[in-house]
Amino acid sequence: MFETFDRLEQTWIGQTIRESLWLFPGIEAVHLLGLAMLGGSVLVVDLRLLGAGLTRATVPAVLSSARPWFLGSLVLMFSTGIPLFLSEAIKCYYNTSFWVKMCALAIGIVFTFGVRNRIAMRRDAPRWATAMVGAISLMVWFTVAAAGRWIGFS
Amino acid sequence: MRSFVEWLDTHAWSTALHESLWMYPLIESTHVLTVMLFVGMLAMVDLRLVGLAFRNVAVSHLTGRLLPWSVAGFVIMIATGVLLFYAIPVRTYESVWFRVKVVLLIAGGINAWWFHRRVQRDRTFWDNHPKPPTAVRVAGGVSLAIWAGVIVCGRMIAYNWFDCDRDPLPFVMWMAGCVVEASM
Structure with a gap:
């Protein structure tokens, strides 16, 4: 495992970012813009699942409208997050927050596409189920974001 | 202003x-x-x-049901932002990024004020329209651009390339309000 991270640290992308003054902060700023968009597109659906926010629209309608923005921000997060990771792979290897974030991220993606969106698209889903799914989604994505921020502190 | 931030800097709580x-x-x-x-x-x-999402939901429903959440976030932003400034007052005051951020914040406020005036004037005509009139779409687009700028500037405050003690370009020194100490 460590050998893999060591090799990732040596890639030309990682080296280029490390040697540049501007690249890391610039990519990080775009990563933050993605966070705002990801937060909005997750929140608007989860609030609706919890019975708040856009209550005059159906859950499937809110999800359908938010989904392209969620997918877009996810693409933006990966395309900026991976280069950031490559520039400090070894630091991440020893960083607990990084591993917490990766676990939460994997859970978040599987849960969002496998459970949350499927339940949200069903019109016969009971209230307690939609509310629970919304609450879990909020907690998982909050963990991803908070652990992500904490990578920088350690 | 400068003496005020220098005074803040002397607070024991600021240092703590x-x-x-x-x-x-x-x-x-x-x-x-x-x-x-x-x-x-x-x-x-x-x-x-702008007409790019929730096109089948009335604009008034979005503003009425989502803006209160946004305002709650804004209040937390201001409260934590003030504390962050209080912790590092002089350096932040002399940060070009911070100054641009404040200008953008004011621009965002003006844009929101202008938009709400316009909304109250003729919203009933386009409330349910999937694609609102040009002026409304421009206000939405400007808002997105301004807040993206605020986020980027906010992130950049943490980096020290343009700090006064790094002898930035004269233009940057002027913008940041750096005090040039007498050399002799």
């Missing part, structure tokens, strides 16, 4: 906050993570104004 092991990172993280609530919710409304 700056040097604290947990409080500063916690306040900083709250400030950053609230971007999801504040800008996230606002972006959903702006995208509706």
